[in-house]
Amino acid sequence: MQRILLASLLLVSVSACAYRPDPTDLVHIVDSPADVRVCQNLGEVSPVVPTTPGFGSATDSMKEAVVALGGTHLYLQQTTHDWSLVRGIAYRCGSGVVRQEVVIRAKG
Numbered sequence: 001m002q003r004i005l006l007a008s009l010l011l012v013s014v015s016a017c018a019y020r021p022d023p024t025d026l027v028h029i030v031d032s033p034a035d036v037r038v039c040q041n042l043g044e045v046s047p048v049v050p051t052t053p054g055f056g057s058a059t060d061s062m063k064e065a066v067v068a069l070g071g072t073h074l075y076l077q078q079t080t081h082d083w084s085l086v087r088g089i090a091y092r093c094g095s096g097v098v099r100q101e102v103v104i105r106a107k108g
Contacts, residue, residue: 023067024060024063024064024066024067026072027063027066027067027071027072027073027074028072028073028074028093029059029063029073029074029076030073030074030075030076031075031076031078033075033077035073035075036073036075036089036091036093038093039072039073039091039092039093039094040091040092040093041089041090041091042066042069042070042071042089042090042091042092043069043089043090044087044088044089044090045061045062045065045066045069045074045088045089045090046058046061046062046065046087046088047087048079048085048086048087049085049086049087049088050084050085051083051084051085051086052084058088059074059088062074062088065088065090066088066090069090069092070092071090071091071092072091072092072093072094073090073091073092073093074088074089074090074091075088075089075090075091076088077089
């Protein structure tokens, strides 16, 4: 009986120490439109920003905005050929995402 009590107390204490990641740690950062092609676009989360030193704080702000919108992915859209400027766009990917397609029909 004491072993069962000790084992259950041990399990409870171990589960209390479980790792709970910050929601922004769960945001996936991608740089290819193919990575979010079947995802729901939630909108821009940053203006065009430089990728110079200090870009980490801009990325953190973008990730917080993605979480606030209920997103799962941050797409860094390249706005210059050399990646010196990017724009952040929030997407929700995964189950429950309804892909919307636009069909354009030719008149004639």
